[in-house]
Amino acid sequence: MLCSQSAVIIQVYGPSFWAEKERWWRTMELKSQMKALNYTKRLLTGDTDRMLPWQEEPQKPAFSQQNRRAVPLPRSTPEQQGVSSAQLEQLVRQLAEIPGAAVHNLIVIRHGRRIFSAGFAPYSPDLWHVTHSLCKSVTGTAIGLLWDEGNLKLDEPLSALFPEHINMFTSRRTRMLTVRNLLAMCSGVNFREAGAVLEKDWVRSFFEAEVQFEPGTRFDYNSMNSYLLAAIVRRRTGQSVLEYLTPRLFDPLGFGPVAWETCPLGTEKGGWGMYMMPEDMGKLALLYLNGGVWHSPDGTSRRILSESWVRQATTARIRGEQGAYGYQMWPLEGGAFTLNGMFGQYAAAFPQTDTVVVLNSGSANLFTDSPAFTLLKKIFRDPASFSETALPDDPPAAQRLARCSNRLVFGRTAPGDLPAAAPLRWYQRLAQKLLPPPPPAAPTEAETAARLLAGRSFTARDNRAGLLPLIVQCMQGNHTPGLQAVSFVMEADTLTMRWQENNQVYALPLCFDHPCPCVLEIGGEEWRAAAVCRMTHDEDDHPVLKLLVCLPEHSSTRILKFFLLPEGVQLQFDESPSMLGALRQMEGNPQAEMFLQVFKDISFARHQVLQFCCPRLELQESSPS
Template identity: 35%
Template sequence: MAKEQIAVAELVLNMILGKTGGTRVDYFPQKPDFPFDAVYEQAFVHATPESQGISSDLFAALLRELDASKDTEMHHFMALRHGKVICECNFAPYPKGMWHITHSMCKSITGMAIGMLIEEEKLKLDENIYDIFPDHINAFSKIFRPVITVENLLTMTSGVTFNESGIVSGNDWLGSFLNASVNGKPGTEFQYNSLNTYVLSAIVTKRTGETLTEYLTPRLFGPLGITKYYWETCPKGITKGGWGLFLCAEDMAKLGQLYLQRGKWNGQQLVSEYWIEISTARHLKTQNDTYGYGYQLWMEQRPGSFEYNGMLGQNVIIYPDMDMVLVTNAGNKEMFQDCIMLNIIRKYFPVNYHPADVLPENPLSYSLLKRLCGELENGENNNRSTSLRGGWKRNVVSRRKHSDKKYSYRISAAVDRPSDHHSFMRAVSGRTYVMEQQNIGIAPLFVQVFHNNMTDGISEISFTYDAGNFCVFFTEGEVIHKLPVGFGKAADGCVDLHGEHYLVATLGEFARDENDIPVLKLEVTFIEECVKRKAHIFFHEDNGIEIRWNETPGKKMILAGLSSITEELSGNFLYNSLLGDHNITTELLHRLMEQTIEPAVRGYLKRPEETGSIDTDE
C-alpha cells in the first residue's frame, strides 16, 4: 500500500472518528486578505448587446434559466463581444469585482507560461521530465522510468499514478510524482491529473529560478492590468499551477480576450501566435467523450471554440468565429465539461447560431436586462433563495438532558409566529451553548481539504441582538467567529481560519419544523469560494439545541469523489490495520461519511456563571 493511500485512509478515518487537526502536509497560512484598495487597471468598455449584434432578450432568457436551474449555483457571469462587455451579472451575495477561486481553470494559464518558456528557448516540448529533475529520482526509478515529455504533461497523458488525492501524504509532491508508477505508455491515453500541471509549474521554477507567479507577473498579469490575484503554493514553495488561483471575473475575461487577439495585447505579443495555434488544437479524445483536449485546455462543442475549465463552474469560453468570450463562476453540483450549466449556455449559442454585426438598439429590452441583473445582484427574483426552506430530515442524535429550573424560560414560548424573528432574536440573545460533539468546523469540507486548513472543531455557539443587529458567534479552537446575520438579505462578515481570512455573507431565516420546534436556518456563503455552509439550529424545550449541518456542493459530489478511493482501500490489509478495533465495511464507511458530511450535533445551555462576555464591537 503506497504511503499516499495510507494518508488518504487516515484523513477519511479521522473525519469519520471525529478527530480534528491537520494532515501529513505542513500547514502554513498563505492566503492574503482581498486587496480592496488595489486599483483595478484596464477595465473593459461596456456596450449594449444590440450594438454588438446580440439581443438583450437572449441574455435575459439565459440568465433566468441559469438562475432557475436547481443544478446551477451562479456567482458571476460576463459576456464580451469585439472586446466590449455586453452583459455582466453578479448573483447575490457575490459582489462585483471580488476575486473567486478558479480551480482547474488556471491550468490554462500554466499552459501559457510553458508556451512563453518555449518561445524564450528555455524548454522544449519533447524534453524528458526525468532529465529536467535528475536529483529528485531514486536509483530504481532512474533505471526503469519510461520517457515522459513536457508535451505528455500538457495533454494529460503522462500516465503517472500520483494524483490529486496523494498530496495529503506529505510535503514533497514533486518527488512523489517523479518516483510514482506509470500506467500504460505515456502519450497514448488521456488521464486527467492535476499533478501534471503542478509539475509544469515546477519546470518553470527549475528553468527560471522564479515561481510561476513571479514568472508570469511581468509577462502576463502586469501587461493585462491584473492586480488582484493570488496563487497558492505547495509546502515546498512551488506554485500549485493546476489549482489554487484566486482571480476576478473580468480578469478571467482578459485571458480569454488575449487568445481571441492571437496573444497580442495593446500592441505587445504576450503569447506567441504559434502557441495559440498549437495549444488550442485538439490533440486527443478525452475519456468522457467530450469535445477533446489541447494543451491544458478543453475543446468546446462549437467548431473552433475552446475553454479554460475549472470544476463546479469556473469557465472562460472562447468563440473565435463570433469574436466572443463568456466567463462564469459558480458552485455547481457537477464537476467538469459535461454539466447542466454549460449545456444551458450551449443551448443559447448553438453551432448554427451566428450573431449579426449590429442590431437596432432596443432600449426597452436593454432596460429590462439591466433591471434583471440588478434584481439578481440584490438577491431579488432569486430562485435559489428557497434553499433555506423545507427539507426537514430527522437525524438521530443523542439527547442529553440539561434542564434546570433556573433556565425554564423556553425559546418556543417566546416566539408566537414563525415570521416574528425579532422576538426570536431577543429570546436567544445572550445565550451560549456548549456543543457535545466538537469536531465540526464553520468552513465546508471543500475549503478545509483544498486549502489544507482543517478545523479545530466548534465548541460553543452564542447569540447577541443589539441595536437591531443579530450576530451568531462560533467558538472554534482559540478563535471566535462573529457572523452578522441578515434576514432577507445576507450580511457581510469574515472568518479567521488559522490566520487565513475568508469573506462570508450570512443569510438567516426563522421557521418552525413539522413538530412546531423553532429553527434558525443559517446559510454562510464563502464569497471567494464555490461553497456554502448551512446550519439548521433547532431550539428544544429542554434548553438544548440540535444543529444539522450541510454544505453545497454537498454529499453527493463528495461521496462520488471518495467512493473510488474507499473501494480501492477497503480490501487492503494495511488499511484494515488502521481501523484497529473499528469494524468498518465499505458500505458502513459510506454511511459514516454521509453523517460526517451532514452531521447532526447536540448542544446544551451554558450556565450564566460559566459564560464569558461576548465582544459585540465591530
Template identity: 30%
Template sequence: MKIPRQFLGVNYISKIVDNFQDHVGNTGTAVTFHEPKDCKDVPLEKAATWELSLNAAITTDLIRKLACDPNCALDGLAVCKGESLLFEAYRTPYSERYPHITNSTCKTITAIAVMFAISEHLLTQEDYVLSFFPEYDNLLTPKHTKKLTIYHLLTMTSCSKCNEIVSVTDDDWVRAFLTLDCQYEPGSRYIYNSMNTYMLAAILNKVTGMSLVDYLTPRLFKPLGIGNIRWELCPKGIERGGWGLHLSLDGMLKIGIFLANDGAYHGKQLIKPALIKEMKRVNIHQDADALATGYGYQIWHLPGDLMMLSGMFGQHVIFSEDTQLVVAMNAHNDKMFPDSVLVKHVIRYMKNPQTFQPDGDWKERLQYRHLLQVVSAFQNGYSLKNDWNLLQYHTYCKKQQDILAAKGQKVLEWCRAFDGKRLRVNTETMKLFPYMLQGLYSPGPFSVSDISFKLKETSLKMCFYKERNRKDADTGRERIELEAGADAYCIQQIPVGGNRMDVAVKVTPATDEDEHKVILLDIIFLEEGIHRRIKFFLFGEKVAVELAEYPDMRAIVEQVITGDAVIAGNTYDIADKIPEGFRVLLEHKVEPKIYATLLDLTSKKK
C-alpha cells in the same frame, strides 16, 4: 487516443476523505501566495447589446435560468464579445473584491506560461521532465518516469501514480512525482491529474528563475490589465499550477479573450499565434456521447467551436473563436466535470443563432434596459422567478426589499430565545469548518462543543468554543466569533488553520414540516465558494442542530462510487476501497443531526 466517459479527476477527493478521520490536533499551516507586483486591474470597456450584435432578451433568459436552477448554484456571471464587456455580476455577498478560487481553470493559464517559455526557447514539448531535475535521474528512477516529457504533462497523459494527496502527505511534491512510477506507459492513456500541471509550474520555476506569477506578470497579466489575483504556493514556494489561483470574473474573461484572439489583446500580439493555436488543438479525442469532445494543452473542447477552461464546482470560461463571445462563471454546485447543467445552459446560449440577432432598434433598447434590471436584481440577491416589465421594476425592488426586511425582523424576534444564552452540545461535537474546506486547506475540523449568543440591533453575535482538550488548561479554549446579519450579510475575517479567511454570515427564518421555528445560519467562505449552513430547530429549552455544506460532499463522493467521476491519478486504488457503507458515514459526518441544551448565562458560569 480517446478519453473514457468517466474522465475527469476529483482534484481533492483523496484529501477530503482523509479528513473524515477528524484529526482534532491538526490546526493546519498557513497557505502562502504569490501576487503580481505593480499590476493593476484595468476594467473592460462596456457596450450595449445592439453594439455587440447580441440579443438582450435571450441573454436575460440565460441569467434567469442559471440563477433560478438550484443545480447551477450560480455565484457570478460575466459576458463579453470581442473585447467589450456586456455585464459582470456577482450575487451578494460575492464581489470582485474577493477573487474567487478558480480550481482547475488555472491549469490553462499554466499552459499559457509554458507556451511563452517555448516561444523564448527555454524549453520544448519534447524535453524530458527529468532533464530539469537531474538529481532524481539515477538507477532507482522508475523506468516509465524516465520517459515523461513536457507533452505528456500538457496533455494529461503522464499516467503518473502521484496524485493530489501528495499535497497533504509530502512537503516536496517534485520529489514525490519523480520517485513514483507511472500506472501505464506515458502517452498511452489519458488520466486527469493536477500534479501534471504542478510539475509544469515547477519546471517553469526552474527554467525562468522566477515564480510563475512573476513570469506571467509582464507577459500576460499586465498587458491584459489583471491585477487582483493571488496564487497559492506549495511548501517549497512554487505555485500549485493546477489549482489555487484566485481570480475575478473580469480576469477570467480576459484570459478567454486572449485565447479566442490567438494571443492578441487590444491590437497587440503578445505571443506567436501559432503557439496558442497549437495549445488549443485537439490532442485527445472524446467519444461523441459525452459533453466534452476533446482536450488540448490543459483546455477542453465542447460541441461546435466552443472551448472551455474548466474548474470543479462551476468555475468555467467558455469562448468561441468564431463569434468572439466569452462567458465566465463562478458557482458552488456539486459537479467536478464539464458535463453539468450549468455548462449545458451556457452552451445552448452560445450556440443559439438568435443570440447574435438583436431585435429592432427601439425594442432592443428596451430589452437591454430590462437586462440591466435583471442583472441588478441578481446582484442584490432578489428572486428572479417572476418577471416584470420596465415600469414595474421599482415596485418589484420595493417588494423584494420589504420581503427581506420582514424576514430580518422575524429572525431577530426568534433569536431572542438565544440572547444571553449558551448552547451546549450534549451528544457529539459539531464541525464548524466544512469538510470540503478541510480537504483543500487541512485546517483541522474545529470541533464545537458550546456556542454563546448575544443579540444586537440588526444582527446576532455568536462565539463558537472549540471542544476541550488537554492543552486548554495552559492556553485556554480556542474560540471563533461570528456576527450574522439579519437583513444583510456581515462580512468579517476568521482564523482558518494558519490563515485568515473572509466570510459572509447571515441568519434567516424558516420552518420545518411540522411548523417548528428554524433559524438558518449561512456562513460563506467568499474566496473559496464554500458554504457552511447550520439549522437551529427550536423546541423550548431543547435545540436540534443540523449541519450541511455546499458543495455537497455526499453528492461528490456518490459520483465517485457510481463511476460518474474518476479520482485523479489512482482511480481504482481509492474507488475500490470506498464501501457501500461509506454513504452512511457521509450522512453522519457531513450532515449530522445534533441535540443541544440552552443554558442561561446569567445563572451559569462560562
C-alpha cells in the same frame, strides 16, 4: 544509450536487479498508500490534530487591490454589441432556476467589450474567486511563453530537466515522459493531488510514482501534471510562475490581484490553489480567442502568444471519458474552448459569436459537463442568437435587466420585476382618511428570528464540524476542532450570531433581506463571509432558521439549520458542494478500493463522512447570566 546502460546494470547487479527494482517501487507505492489511508482515516474519525507530519502554514492571503488594481475591459451596452438585454435577463433567470447550479458570478464579453456582469449576493465580480483547475490554463500559458521564447521544447524529456531525480531504479516509462505528456494529461503518473497533501517534495514523489501506461497513449486527468509544469517554469527560468508571468501576461492584460498557493517547497501548485478576478479569467480566454493578440483599452494591440501555440493549446490532443483535451484546456465543438475548474468555474470562448462567458459557481460537477454550462453552450455557440450589427437601444429592457441583476441573491430564484407604483386615485386617498387603518402586517422573518433566538446561548458537545466546510478545510489544510458554543444577540437592530470554535468567537450578522458581508479570521486565514438567511419550518411545522454561510472568494458554502423544537434546539450541519456527493462518485471506482478497505464498506464510509461534516447536534442551552 539507455540500452547500453541497462546492459551494464545487468552485468554488475545480475538478473536479480530487476526483481529488486520492482520491490523498491512497490515499497514506495505502499508507503504512499498507507500515508493516504492514515490521513483519510484520521479525517473521517475526527482526529484532525496531527493530520500532517509537518506544520502546514496558512496560505490564503487577504483580498486587497492596493498593490495591484485591474485595468478593466472596455464597457458597452448589450444592444451596441448585437445582444438584447431581454436575452440576458432571460439567461440570468434560467441559470437561477437550474437545480444545483449554485451560480456565483456571470460575465459576458462580446467583441472584446464587457456587456454584462452580475453577482448573486454576497458574491461579486469585483472580488477575486478561487479558480480550482481553471488555473491550469494559466500554467499552460507560462509553458507556451517559454516555448515561444525558444527556452523549452515540448518533446523535451523530464529526465533532462530534473536529472537529480533519475537513478538506476527509474523505470523506462518515467524516462520517456515529456513536457507534451504533461500538457495533454497523458503522462500516466500515479502521483496525484490527494497524495501531494501528504508529501513534502512533490517533484521527487512524482518521479518515484508508478507510470500506469505508455506515456501519450491515454488521457488521465491529474493535477500533478500541472504542478510539474510549474516546477519546469521555475527550473528553466529561476523564477516562480507568478514572477515569470507578471511582465509577460498579467501586466499587459491589466490583471488585478492574483494569489497562488505553493507546495511545501515554494513552487506554485500549478493546477489549483489560485485566486483571480473573474474578469481576468475572461481576459485570458479572450487572449486565446483573439489568436494570442491582446487589444488594449487604449486602442493598441500586442502579440502575447504565438498563433501556433494558441492553435496547439485549443485543439484536441487526446480524448477521454470527460471529452477532448488540448494543452491544459478543454476544446469544444466548432473551435470553441473552455478554461475549466471543478465545481463550475468556466471561462469559455465561442468564436461562432465572438463571445467569452465567465461563470463562477458552487455546483457539484467535477469536470466541464453541467446543466448550467450546457445552457451557455446552447446560447453562445449559435450565431443566430445574436446580431452582427448593433441593435436599437431598448431602455425598458435595459432597466429590467439592471433591476434583476441588482437584486440577485445566492440560493434564491431571480426576483420578479417590480412594477412602477401607480399614483393613488381620489377615492383611494379618501378611503385612507375615512377608513380605520389596516391590521398590522405579519412579523417579518427577521423579527421572528429575533423573537425566538435573541439573547439565547448554547454549547455543543462531541462535535468536530466547524464554520468552514470540510472541503475547504481539506483544501487549505485549515482543520478545526469544531463548534464549541453559539449565541444570538441584537447589535444595531440586527440579529448577530456569535460562533465560538478553537477558543475564538466569530460574529456573523444575520440579515434577511440582503446578505451582510463581514470578515472572519479562521486559522490564520482571512475569509470574506456573509449569511443568506431564511426562517422556515420543518415537516412538523417547527420553526427552522436556515443559514447559507457563503465564502464569496470560494466555491463552497456551509449550511446551518437551527431546529427550534419544544424540547430544545438542534443544529444540522451540511455543505455545498457536498463531501457525500464526492463519496457517491467513488462507488464502483477501482481507485476507491484501498479507501473502502479502511472502512470495510461504502455504507460505513458514508456514515463517517455524515457524522464528521454533516452532524445533527442537540445543543445545550446556557442559563442567562
